[in-house]
Amino acid sequence: MNASPVPVSAIPNDVYRKLVDLIYVHSRIRLGPDKHTLLDNRLRKRLQLLGLSSYTDYCQRLRTPGDAAEIEELVDLVSTNHTAFFREPSHFSFVKDHILPSLIPSALAAREPLRIWSAAAASGEEAYTLAMVMAEATREFADLRWELIASDISRRILMAAARGIYKTEVCAPIPAQLLRRYFQEGFGVRQGTCRVKNELRNRVRFERINLFQAKYPLTKPQHLIFCRNVMIYFDEPSREELIEKLTQSLVPGGYLVMGHSESLLRVPQGLQTVHQGVYCRL
Numbered sequence: 284m285n286a287s288p289v290p291v292s293a294i295p296n297d298v299y300r301k302l303v304d305l306i307y308v309h310s311r312i313r314l315g316p317d318k319h320t321l322l323d324n325r326l327r328k329r330l331q332l333l334g335l336s337s338y339t340d341y342c343q344r345l346r347t348p349g350d351a352a353e354i355e356e357l358v359d360l361v362s363t364n365h366t367a368f369f370r371e372p373s374h375f376s377f378v379k380d381h382i383l384p385s386l387i388p389s390a391l392a393a394r395e396p397l398r399i400w401s402a403a404a405a406s407g408e409e410a411y412t413l414a415m416v417m418a419e420a421t422r423e424f425a426d427l428r429w430e431l432i433a434s435d436i437s438r439r440i441l442m443a444a445a446r447g448i449y450k451t452e453v454c455a456p457i458p459a460q461l462l463r464r465y466f467q468e469g470f471g472v473r474q475g476t477c478r479v480k481n482e483l484r485n486r487v488r489f490e491r492i493n494l495f496q497a498k499y500p501l502t503k504p505q506h507l508i509f510c511r512n513v514m515i516y517f518d519e520p521s522r523e524e525l526i527e528k529l530t531q532s533l534v535p536g537g538y539l540v541m542g543h544s545e546s547l548l549r550v551p552q553g554l555q556t557v558h559q560g561v562y563c564r565l
């Protein structure tokens with residue numbers, strides 16, 4: 284018989300502020316003053332698992348020097364991972380119709396792969412959408428080579444991304460021809476799911492990257508970075524810092540794509556707007 288879970292008391296205000304600060308320091312995710320319930324909903328089970336009955340004890344535990352794994356867990360639990368295949372579809376048409384035609388000739392001439400990074404990839408739909416766009420491009424340009432990294436701060440969500448198994452309804456935005464080409468329908472216990480075929484899945488490298496870590500584990504600058512629908516969780520100074528870091532991670536002539544609602548009001552020097560939420564490094 285399962286023991287009943289330890290009852291957990293509500294989050295006192297001072298502890299709430301400490302937790303919010305810890306989350307900010309380690310991810311730059313800024314929770315507003317009115318997110319007590321959200322935080323409680325996300326963390327309650329974790330406390331029960333740890334056998335803790337109060338957020339004060341949990342906070343103490345997080346502050347134990349060397350408990351980096353528990354802080355990682357905390358950030359993981361508060362991250363919001365909503366995403367979709369072909370989300371904001373005009374970005375993918377823009378990649379196909381404008382970005383790739385501008386990048387492919389020089390990549391082919393230099394015999395260099397195009398390096399692409401889905402930088403807040405969540406459960407992988409964005410990265411696999413990009414992988415499909417690239418795989419389709421190689422049908423036209425047989426010599427085209429490409430590399431794709433999918434990263435996120437949350438290890439839990441990255442593991443789901445690497446599995447590449449999605450409910451059939453999640454795959455609804457994928458055009459039928461691409462679905463047939465790049466996915467396998469599940470049967471038996473996997474009925475109702477679709478799995479990314481290994482040929483495509485193996486093209487994506489999954490890696491935990493905090494967008495604010497000192498140095499990104501990239502061997503070379505990227506040609507295309509998708510960093511969409513994550514800036515909204517950061518404050519203005521963090522956004523500016525991140526845009527600078529991402530710009531520095533692009534080749535000149537490379538592209539940075541942000542969510543439609545994240546379009547920059549003030550485009551920094553060194554970037555030029557080329558489409559809604561799409562910037563080219565000068």
Ligand SMILES: C[S@@+](CC[C@H](N)C(=O)[O-])C[C@H]1O[C@@H](n2cnc3c(N)ncnc32)[C@H](O)[C@@H]1O
Binds near residue numbers: 310312409436512542
């Ligand atoms: C809403 S999802 C966006 C997914 C996808 N880019 C899209 O537009 O559909 C935001 C993702 O950003 C990740 N994230 C939040 N803070 C981060 C950070 N500091 N570094 C890396 N990823 C972070 C979250 O874990 C989450 O999976």
